[in-house]
Amino acid sequence: xxxxAAVFDVYGTLLEVSPPPKNADALWERLFESMLDTPPTLTRxxxxxxxxxxxxxxxxxxxxxxxxxxxxxxxxVVLEVIPLLGRLSARRRDDFILRQMQIGRTLNLADHAADCxxxxxxxxxxLGIASNSQAYTLRExxxxxxxxxxxxxxxDPDLRFWSFENGFSKPDPHAFRILTxxxxxxxxxxxxxxxxxxxxxxxxxxxxxxxxxxxxxxxSPGRATNAGSWRQLREFLKC
Numbered sequence: 314x315x316x317x318a319a320v321f322d323v324y325g326t327l328l329e330v331s332p333p334p335k336n337a338d339a340l341w342e343r344l345f346e347s348m349l350d351t352p353p354t355l356t357r358x359x360x361x362x363x364x365x366x367x368x369x370x371x372x373x374x375x376x377x378x379x380x381x382x383x384x385x386x387x388x389x390v391v392l393e394v395i396p397l398l399g400r401l402s403a404r405r406r407d408d409f410i411l412r413q414m415q416i417g418r419t420l421n422l423a424d425h426a427a428d429c430x431x432x433x434x435x436x437x438x439x440l441g442i443a444s445n446s447q448a449y450t451l452r453e454x455x456x457x458x459x460x461x462x463x464x465x466x467x468x469d470p471d472l473r474f475w476s477f478e479n480g481f482s483k484p485d486p487h488a489f490r491i492l493t494x495x496x497x498x499x500x501x502x503x504x505x506x507x508x509x510x511x512x513x514x515x516x517x518x519x520x521x522x523x524x525x526x527x528x529x530x531x532x533s534p535g536r537a538t539n540a541g542s543w544r545q546l547r548e549f550l551k552c
Contacts (some may be wrong), residue, residue: 319439327422439496507525
């Protein structure tokens with residue numbers, strides 16, 4: 314059946330995630346000195362351990378309220394672990410957090426992703442996003458797409474599921490129910506919708522449960538029926 318809408322995961326799909334830069338510890342020190350005028354109050358590893366504890370506590374609280382796959386607000390976690398951030402304006406805190414994330418891992422736009430998005434958009438396919446994400450994710454996607462001739466505007470604003478805005482994350486079926494409902498309101502049925510993601514558990518299986526077509530971005534043989542690289546996805550879509 315013809316695909317009329319395509320929904321994309323971000324991390325591991327649109328954006329390839331690699332290890333931190335080799336000078337991550339030096340960048341961590343520089344971040345504190347440049348934005349907080351002080352040496353780091355804790356090491357990167359201490360920050361990771363403490364933030365994981367905060368996340369675990371917040372997840373447990375949410376699960377006790379019946380939210381099976383809860384999402385946290387990362388800036389609130391960071392502020393709890395690094396109270397000094399309270400000195401900064403909201404805009405400066407956002408800049409600190411974006412830089413902190415850039416120190417923790419390296420992101421690159423997946424090969425052929427921009428070409429595929431551009432062609433689908435030009436062919437009238439409605440594009441959406443379903444991402445376990447934070448506010449900084451929007452900046453990371455925008456930065457990655459810069460200079461490719463494609464930007465965030467190709468993704469329909471009403472068809473973007475950002476987990477941080479909803480308090481729960483994939484694979485919660487409500488994420489796919491929300492998008493399915495919005496698409497059906499436009500006359501697009503589930504069988505005309507394609508989910509593109511890298512994870513079978515978070516992307517492929519929950520989308521298929523709603524009757525969507527699926528494609529797993531896989532750099533090695535995938536577990537999904539339709540799987541392969543972005544180049545192979547373009548061939549599959551004939552775009």
